[in-house]
Amino acid sequence: MMNTSKNKDNKQKVKMYVKLRRYFLAGLVAILPLWLTLYILWLLFKLVGNITRPFLGPILGLFFEREPVVFLVRISSFILTLLIVMFAGMIATDIAGRKLLLSLENMLTRIPLLRDIYLFVRKLTQYVFTKKQQYRQVALLEWPLKGVMSIGFITSEFVSSDNRKMVTLFIPTTPNPTTGWFFIVPEEKIIPLDLNADDAMKMIITGGMAGTDNYNWFPVKQGRIKP
Structure with a gap:
């Protein structure tokens, strides 16, 4: 009985620690870009x-x-x-200005410690100030292996020449969401999620440690993309 109660206490402590860490990371993602600005x-x-x-x-x-x-x-x-x-x-x-800023950025990225700080801040600020309208909906794609699902963002929809509904999907990398993979896939190959872009991006940046308290949205039956 003593061991059982201790195990329960330890599990509760671990759960509490995980939850607090998730809240802390989510808070950093939300506050840090604004604070730095x-x-x-x-x-x-x-x-x-x-x-x-x-x-x-x-x-x-x-x-x-x-x-x-x-x-x-x-x-x-x-x-x-x-x-x-x-x-x-x-x-x-301006074109000339962008070249100048790119040169300065290349200089900064050659300095070890400063490079890490600069790249981290740039990723966060790019995420915060990127127009959210470019991401229509969060969706799952079975990729890169069968049975393995990846979170991506639907960026546009169109109809192919053979009248198939197609979507363009961007799947970001972790923890750097400014790079990733771009796919053009049939609509029936993706699974739309009832998850907003902010929470999805927090999950990607933190490797799943922040962004959502539960996974009730996963899995979701395949269906039509929300307008």
Whole structure:
């Protein structure tokens, strides 16, 4: 009886640990990209303020008292920070700018520790800021082996020349969802899931440790794709 009760206690502790770890990882996936974005903006704001304060403060001091000057310097630093971010966005969308950013990225990825941090942050931010409309529905595909199911995202649908309903399916890799496999398969080969794209992506990034508390959605009978 003593051993049985101890085993039950140990199992409950393990379950609790697994659940807490899942919640922690899910929280990181949800919060970290936003926190990093705000933190980087705050650092940029401080940097701009430190650079502009020595010459902007005296100029504004000619027209305003000391307290308004401090406030106006901060407002000016905030506006300049936004302009810098928008300017970076303009560069990133330009062909020459993309080449420059790619060169900087290649330099960063050659530094061991910095490379890992940069790639991790980039993956998370790309996931958060990617338009969710591109993923119509989560689905299963029997791949790469018979009896083995892979989670993917339906990106489009079309009808082939022989009137077969086809879908395009993207199956991401773990833990890097920015790479993966692209398939064009008949609609009847996939199994649509009652699982939203956010939870599916969390599962992929964390290797199944976060994203859903239960697997009631699996398996789901084959059916039509939701519009």
